[in-house]
Amino acid sequence: MPAARIPKTNAARLLEGLGIQFSLHHVEVDEEDLSAVSMARKLDAEPERVFKTLVARGDKNGVLMACIPAAAELDLKALAAASGNKHAEMVPLKEVRPLTGYIRGGCSPLAAKKAYPVLIDQSAATHERIYVSAGLRGVQIQLGPNDLLRATQGAYAPLTRSAD
Numbered sequence: 001m002p003a004a005r006i007p008k009t010n011a012a013r014l015l016e017g018l019g020i021q022f023s024l025h026h027v028e029v030d031e032e033d034l035s036a037v038s039m040a041r042k043l044d045a046e047p048e049r050v051f052k053t054l055v056a057r058g059d060k061n062g063v064l065m066a067c068i069p070a071a072a073e074l075d076l077k078a079l080a081a082a083s084g085n086k087h088a089e090m091v092p093l094k095e096v097r098p099l100t101g102y103i104r105g106g107c108s109p110l111a112a113k114k115a116y117p118v119l120i121d122q123s124a125a126t127h128e129r130i131y132v133s134a135g136l137r138g139v140q141i142q143l144g145p146n147d148l149l150r151a152t153q154g155a156y157a158p159l160t161r162s163a164d
Contacts, residue, residue, distance in 0.1 A: 009135040011110035015143065018151055022143040025131070029138040034105030036070030043131060043140060047071040050131045050140070051124060053107045055096050055116075058085030063099055064117040065109050067132060067148075072121065072160035082119050082157035101135075108135040109152050118154035120145065125156055 006026045015022045027042035036052035043050060047070035054066045054074055064083050068074055080088040097103050101113040109118045109132055124130050124145035131140045132148060149156065 006139060007136060009108070009111070009139060011108045011133075011135045011141060014111045015141070015147075015151055020143060020147045020151055022141050022147070024134060025140045025142060027138050027140070029105070034137065039131075039140065040070045045131060048123065049127050049129070051120070053109045053133060055091040055100060055107065056088045057091050058083050058088045060085045061117065063091065063114075064088070064119065065100075065107075065112070065152075066159050067109050067118065067120045067124070067154075068160050069121060069123060075159060075161045078157070078159050079119065082155070082159065083117060102133075103137070106133055106135055106137040106139075108133040108141075109148070109154070110141070111135065115153075118152035119157045119159060120149060120152075120154050121159040122156040123160070124148070 006024045036050050037047050040047040040050040050070040051067040052070055057063050058080055061084055066074055066079050076088050129142050130145050131142050134141045
């Protein structure tokens with residue numbers, strides 16, 4: 001799809017306003033498979049460079065967002081520790097849209113309804129460019145991980161379970 005026809009999202013507008021360089025990428029969406037690994041395949045990108053955004057809630061600090069590689073599993077204990085909470089749990093899917101304005105398969109760490117704390121798995125820093133959702137299913141933003149960090153006022157942290 002030509003770049004001019006990709007819908008501009010609030011996430012893209014936020015990055016433009018901050019003067020951050022990025023590119024938008026559009027792929028066809030399979031409603032039966034909204035996984036980040038499937039998105040990586042469609043983008044012809046390594047799953048380690050495509051980051052999914054998960055919404056969680058800490059017992060002390062409330063709602064937060066975690067960005068982890070497509071094939072990785074979130075370690076809730078690590079997320080809690082990194083966010084200053086004793087424990088954290090995933091937000092039920094039915095609450096994600098009211099909290100963030102985003103739907104499953106299109107949840108972006110950028111330009112949510114409210115500026116929630118964002119933690120990005122430390123592996124992002126090993127890549128020159130990564131992908132995150134632009135806020136619509138099938139639309140991804142490619143940008144430098146440090147630019148994502150700056151745009152979200154986030155932090156890097158170890159957030160995934162080891163494969164052991």
